[in-house]
Amino acid sequence: MSSAADLGSSSSATLAPPTPEGLETVSPSRERGPYTPHIVAWNLTKRCNLACAHCYISAGSWHVADNELSTDQCLRILDEILDLNPHPMLILTGGEPLLRDDLEVLAERASAGGATVVVGTNGTRLTEERIDSLLAAGVKGVAVSIDSLRSEYHDRFRHGGGALTDTMAAVERCAARKLDFVIQTTVTSGNRHEIADLARWSAEAGAVSFNVYFVVPTGRAEHMPGMSPEENDEVLRELVELEGTYRGRMMIRSKCQPQIMRHVVQGDPDSPLLNYETRCPCGVHYVRITPEGKVTPCPYMPVVAGDLLTQSFREIWESSPVFTQLRSGELSGRCGLCEYREVCGGCRARAYADSGDFMGPDDSCAYEPSGETPLIVSRRPVSYGQSSPVARSAAGRGTASTEQAATVVLEWSPEALARIDGVPSFVRGVVMGRVEKFARDRGYEHIDVGVMEEVRRTLPVDFSKKLPFFLGRGGRA
Numbered sequence: 020m021s022s023a024a025d026l027g028s029s030s031s032a033t034l035a036p037p038t039p040e041g042l043e044t045v046s047p048s049r050e051r052g053p054y055t056p057h058i059v060a061w062n063l064t065k066r067c068n069l070a071c072a073h074c075y076i077s078a079g080s081w082h083v084a085d086n087e088l089s090t091d092q093c094l095r096i097l098d099e100i101l102d103l104n105p106h107p108m109l110i111l112t113g114g115e116p117l118l119r120d121d122l123e124v125l126a127e128r129a130s131a132g133g134a135t136v137v138v139g140t141n142g143t144r145l146t147e148e149r150i151d152s153l154l155a156a157g158v159k160g161v162a163v164s165i166d167s168l169r170s171e172y173h174d175r176f177r178h179g180g181g182a183l184t185d186t187m188a189a190v191e192r193c194a195a196r197k198l199d200f201v202i203q204t205t206v207t208s209g210n211r212h213e214i215a216d217l218a219r220w221s222a223e224a225g226a227v228s229f230n231v232y233f234v235v236p237t238g239r240a241e242h243m244p245g246m247s248p249e250e251n252d253e254v255l256r257e258l259v260e261l262e263g264t265y266r267g268r269m270m271i272r273s274k275c276q277p278q279i280m281r282h283v284v285q286g287d288p289d290s291p292l293l294n295y296e297t298r299c300p301c302g303v304h305y306v307r308i309t310p311e312g313k314v315t316p317c318p319y320m321p322v323v324a325g326d327l328l329t330q331s332f333r334e335i336w337e338s339s340p341v342f343t344q345l346r347s348g349e350l351s352g353r354c355g356l357c358e359y360r361e362v363c364g365g366c367r368a369r370a371y372a373d374s375g376d377f378m379g380p381d382d383s384c385a386y387e388p389s390g391e392t393p394l395i396v397s398r399r400p401v402s403y404g405q406s407s408p409v410a411r412s413a414a415g416r417g418t419a420s421t422e423q424a425a426t427v428v429l430e431w432s433p434e435a436l437a438r439i440d441g442v443p444s445f446v447r448g449v450v451m452g453r454v455e456k457f458a459r460d461r462g463y464e465h466i467d468v469g470v471m472e473e474v475r476r477t478l479p480v481d482f483s484k485k486l487p488f489f490l491g492r493g494g495r496a
Contacts, residue, residue, distance in 0.1 A: 054346060056336055057304040059100055060110040060139075060318055063087065063122070064310050067114040069141050070178040071164075073205055075238035075319050076309075078114035087310045090121045092328075094128055096308070099332035101132040110162070112139030114310070117149060123156040130157025137162060139203075143182055145189035150196050160199035160227070163190060167210045168220060176209075194225040201228040203274075208246050211254055218261050218271060228270040231258060233383065235275050235319040236372045248385035255279045259287055266291070275319060275369065278384050280362040284395060298364040301377075302345035306336065316345055319368035320377060344378065352380030356390035429455055432467040439471075 064087055067078035088096070100107060109129050116122050117140055126136045138153060142163040153161070165186055167173040173183040193200045202221040206214065214231065221229040231254070234245045246254070255273060259282045262271040272292070273279040277299055283290045301316035302324070308314055312327040314335045324342055325335030336342065345367065349355060354365040365381030373382055431439070439451055457474045458466050 054336075054342075055104050055304055056100065056107055056306050056332075057104065058108045058110065058300065059306055059308065060112060061308045062112055062114065062310050062318065063093075063116045063119050063125075064114040066118045067141070068118070068143060068179065069115070069182060071141075071239070072176050072178065073207075073234050073238075073240040073243060075235065075240065076114065077239045082114070087119075088312050088327075090124060092312065093121070093125050096312070096327050096332060097125065097129050097132065097134075099327075101129070101134065103333050103336060105133040107134050108137060109134040110137045110139055112162075115141055115144065117144040123152050126153065126156040126158050130159075135159050140164075141177065141179075141182065142186035142189040143179065145192060147192055147196070150189075150192055150198055154196065154198055158198070160201065161193060162201040162203050162230070163193075164203045164205070165190075165217065165221075166204050167213055168216060169213075172210055176205075176207075190224050190226075199227050200225070201230055202226045203230045203232060205232045205234060206246070206254055207234060208244075208250065211246065211250065214254060214257055215261060218265065218269075222265055222269045226269055228272065229261075229265075230272050230274050231276075232274040233276040233366075235366065235368050237319050237321060237368065241372075245383065248383055251276060251278070251383050252282075252385040255282050256286075259283055259290070262290060262292065263287060275366045276383070277363045277366065278359075278381075278386065281359045281386060284359065284362065298360075298362060299367045301367045302339075302342040314339070316341060316377070317368055319366075320371050322371065322377060348378045350378055350380075351376070353382075353384070353386075353388055354380045357386065357388035358392045358394050359386075359388075361394060361396035429458055429463070430465045432465070434468045435466050435471055438468060 062076055064084065065076055065078045065082040066080070066084065067074075067082070068080060070079040097109075100109070111122060111126060113119075116138055119125075122138070126138070130136045136156075136158045137160050138158055139162040142161075142165075145161065145163075163186060164177070165173065165183070166176050167183070170181075170183040173186075174180055190200060190202075202217070202224070204210070204214070204217050210217075218229050233251060233254075234240050234243055236243060236245065255276060255278055258271055258273055258279060265271055280292065280298075283292050301320060305317055306314060306324075307316070307318045308327065313323050314325045314327060314332070315322055316324065322341055324339035327335070350360055350364060354360055354370070357363070357365075365384060367377045367381075369383055370379040370381050371377040373379070439454070454466060454471060454474050458464075458470055463470060
């Protein structure tokens with residue numbers, strides 16, 4: 020893999036981008052739809068025991084529960100979500116979701132209905148008893164925020180004395196009880212030089228993913244000075260290098276900064292990030308619900324697409340003009356000219372915060388497109404019936420067994436294809452690869468629903484160090 024210095028250097032911006040395996044150049048048209056809410060982020064409350072400097076909903080201890088959806092209202096909405104997509108990833112967060120007494124009730128209902136349930140928390144209230152109750156309710160993982168290994172930074176950023184100590188202790192308890200966890204860090208000029216240390220600590224602690232968030236100026240962060248585009252670029256290059264370092268042990272991803280894909284395309288064509296749909300997912304396969312029941316494209320974009328107190332979830336998802344524009348509208352400004360717009364597209368929430376136009380340019384990006392180079396798009400993450408790269412490589416070395424393996428073309432039944440198409444697009448390629456490897460290892464030439472069920476029964480239960488935690492215990496192939 021290229022070094023950080025080789026990725027996105029000042030000269031690379033003036034050159035036509037390479038086209039590594041997994042990507043191709045095409046005409047500017049792109050296939051659109053179908054659209055499925057694969058990820059639903061639900062802010063259950065604005066109440067929080069901390070008051071983080073960057074909080075997008077300005078959560079804090081001064082909020083009350085009066086305007087929150089009731090348990091019955093939440094259960095109704097859950098049923099509506101599952102009616103539209105029986106197997107979404109449901110992120111229950113806040114504020115601090117552990118302040119809701121009915122959190123386990125909601126998690127159990129969603130999990131029993133087929134959802135993969137994740138809880139986003141600051142971690143300070145994750146006691147042994149609460150971890151056990153979350154596990155009993157079917158929660159598959161928690162996302163825990165740690166912004167520095169220095170308490171003086173983390174506690175000040177989160178406005179909570181002793182917060183880092185409490186959160187680190189909670190991480191140890193999650194690991195001991197085998198509850199998968201993600202470490203989430205919000206990068207600023209104050210901690211950008213700690214990213215490598217935080218990644219190393221996260222891997223050693225047993226995290227399944229290390230997610231680095233870039234500040235979007237909304238909520239309490241509305242007037243927070245962000246990093247410069249050049250600083251953002253430096254962090255993204257570092258994340259690409261770290262992803263290579265921890266590949267197979269822990270996922271590393273940027274959040275709200277899809278520009279990482281330009282660096283991946285330019286410098287690491289073998290990155291598994293190319294198997295994931297990384298363009299801003301707002302309103303395309305991602306949606307947020309506020310504590311009051313409003314629906315927005317994402318937590319960082321306060322544009323109301325509908326109200327669940329007066330509309331059904333399906334009606335909003337399928338008919339909202341906001342979602343229609345996000346799905347079919349054309350990007351403007353630099354993002355609209357950029358050859359990477361189909362693999363990146365910029366952060367739509369940041370564009371909205373900057374200009375009021377969520378189809379406008381994301382000015383946090385340092386890249387200046389010429390508008391004259393071919394458009395780069397991801398190939399479909401699933402190419403059914405193709406021999407694996409390992410098999411092709413081995414066949415090239417001339418061994419009889421691998422030559423034979425390389426000639427095996429797997430046939431997928433229509434029912435199996437329908438099942439795999441129901442897997443979220445951002446992990447579909449990974450799941451397909453698992454199924455096809457399983458089939459080849461057993462000499463199968465045909466994949467049907469029965470084979471896919473066999474995969475689920477036979478493969479190791481815990482994928483947490485190989486796949487994202489939401490494809491771990493209880494994950495669906």
